[in-house]
Amino acid sequence: MGCGSCGTGKPNGCKSNGGCSTGGCNRMNVHDWLMNLPFSDPESTCKIIEVSFNNGSRKDFYRNATLQFFEKGEYVTVEGVSGFDVGEVSLSGELVRIQMKKKGVDEFSNEIKKIIRRSTDADIAKLKENKTREKEALVRSRAMARNLNLDMKLAEVEMQADGKKATFYYTADDRVDFRELIRLYAGEFKVKVEMRQIGARQEAGKVGGIGSCGRELCCSTWLTDFKSVNTTAARYQNLSINQTKLSGQCGRLKCCLNYELDTYLDALQHFPDNADVIQTSKSPAYLVKKDIFKNLMWYTLPESSKHYPLTITRVKEIQRMNAQGQKPDDLEPVEVISSKPKEVEPEFVDVVGQISLRSLERNSRKRKDRDDRDARGNNNGDRRGNDQPKGNQPNQQNRQPQQAQNRNPNAPQQGQQKNRSQQQPGRPNQPVQPTRDGAPRNVPNKGGVLPVADAARNRPPQQGQQGPQRQQSQKPLCTFYIFSYRGSIYDP
Numbered sequence: 001m002g003c004g005s006c007g008t009g010k011p012n013g014c015k016s017n018g019g020c021s022t023g024g025c026n027r028m029n030v031h032d033w034l035m036n037l038p039f040s041d042p043e044s045t046c047k048i049i050e051v052s053f054n055n056g057s058r059k060d061f062y063r064n065a066t067l068q069f070f071e072k073g074e075y076v077t078v079e080g081v082s083g084f085d086v087g088e089v090s091l092s093g094e095l096v097r098i099q100m101k102k103k104g105v106d107e108f109s110n111e112i113k114k115i116i117r118r119s120t121d122a123d124i125a126k127l128k129e130n131k132t133r134e135k136e137a138l139v140r141s142r143a144m145a146r147n148l149n150l151d152m153k154l155a156e157v158e159m160q161a162d163g164k165k166a167t168f169y170y171t172a173d174d175r176v177d178f179r180e181l182i183r184l185y186a187g188e189f190k191v192k193v194e195m196r197q198i199g200a201r202q203e204a205g206k207v208g209g210i211g212s213c214g215r216e217l218c219c220s221t222w223l224t225d226f227k228s229v230n231t232t233a234a235r236y237q238n239l240s241i242n243q244t245k246l247s248g249q250c251g252r253l254k255c256c257l258n259y260e261l262d263t264y265l266d267a268l269q270h271f272p273d274n275a276d277v278i279q280t281s282k283s284p285a286y287l288v289k290k291d292i293f294k295n296l297m298w299y300t301l302p303e304s305s306k307h308y309p310l311t312i313t314r315v316k317e318i319q320r321m322n323a324q325g326q327k328p329d330d331l332e333p334v335e336v337i338s339s340k341p342k343e344v345e346p347e348f349v350d351v352v353g354q355i356s357l358r359s360l361e362r363n364s365r366k367r368k369d370r371d372d373r374d375a376r377g378n379n380n381g382d383r384r385g386n387d388q389p390k391g392n393q394p395n396q397q398n399r400q401p402q403q404a405q406n407r408n409p410n411a412p413q414q415g416q417q418k419n420r421s422q423q424q425p426g427r428p429n430q431p432v433q434p435t436r437d438g439a440p441r442n443v444p445n446k447g448g449v450l451p452v453a454d455a456a457r458n459r460p461p462q463q464g465q466q467g468p469q470r471q472q473s474q475k476p477l478c479t480f481y482i483f484s485y486r487g488s489i490y491d492p
Contacts, residue, residue, distance in 0.1 A: 029056070032072060034094045046096045048107055049115065051078060051087035054158050057206050059090060061105055065114045075119035081192060083162035086119050086127040127161040134159050137189055141168060144184050152176045155203040159191070166191040169198050169206065201226045204250035211248065218255055229253040233261045236268065238289050267292040271312060278318045281327045299331065308333035 049070060052059045062078050070076060070089045077084050091099065100107055119127075138157045145152060152172040159166050166189055170176075178195055185193045198206075205219035219226070231241055234257060239246070248254040268290065275297065276287045285299040288307055296309045308331050310318075318328055 030091050032093055032095055048096050050091035050096050052090040053087045062115045063112045077116045077119045077123050079113040080160050081165045083164045086123050086161040130159040130163040150176055156206050167194045169196050171203050200250040200252055209249050229257050233257040236264050272316050275315050279322045279327050281329050309336050
């Protein structure tokens, strides 16, 4: 039930219809739909009020001796064990009699405790103070039970509002002797200890959680009585007997298996009995499953794994023929048409010609031209230094820093001259023809080639210059040529 539909007109929660876990709503909210109905004899109304504790995890009945009017959601102070307790009014009026009859509680019993008063600020403050001790007490109590090697699991600790009593809820498969444990708890927490055993379903209701359906657990929201659930309910509903899928958070079979069981049992009354095996002229057919939504019965033959859907009328007809000693030649299955739309599988599409490869071809052409230029440069370098050892040949990168040092001082500056090889890349450089004494000889060339000896090749770079270290050699490795144009504007 929602916070705004509790009958009091005072929403005191988050208006999430009881689905929140923030503590604003009780777990077991009940709507008093008989509250505003007039009664002929007001004196005969129920004097018992249902009070919930610990956000609805526990409910109990208390007598309204003062005949005060209490609204749903009010905090009241009631009689406790050697003290008082504070709870919230969850139900009042004629619905309380129905609840008491359902749980087998006598309305005029003397064992029903009384409501003392409406809770004061001091009572509520005392309640909040003792509620903060519950988490620490739960952790400590679990450690003490583990030290005693007791086969039990503590699920929850509930403190009384005045802090004089503590109730320990536990689950255990067998009988547990916790007499020593009670003495330890009483000495540790200085309270009166009560041990109460609960089942796995009640533990799940106290802890709470989300089920496989995506909603909060039924045992923690509205389910109060737990009926036995067995695998027969799953068989009637044609569910696979899978313990993992049929089990809930508590480890037991899901309570929701019983919700639709009555509907299935009513629908199965129209199906024929003793129809697990029917005889045909070829072989017997065995029943696989019953579909109550389409009124079909699925059979299979021993020689094949195919399933044949038969109508109820056809199965009864085959049973009548088998009773007379006749066997039909064919099962005459019906054709099942699914209303679910068939999914269209994606097809392969030929995308050849739809993607432009010009960018790839352009990159490939640039890469090929760069490789050709590198190959020409390597061949020219091999022709220049073919008379020297291969290990002493400097690479092209190490040759460039020294080129600026060995230039002719009469030549133009670096930023103003142009290399003939850069302006006319199609004309290769001519090889150097050495003389008999080893000195380079001038070779006439249209480009005005001026030979310059690399005398300073083996010198280290000057201070302030950055360049790779060259390998020391006794002889000059090669000769550099500086190209210049005759008749240039820089020619004196």
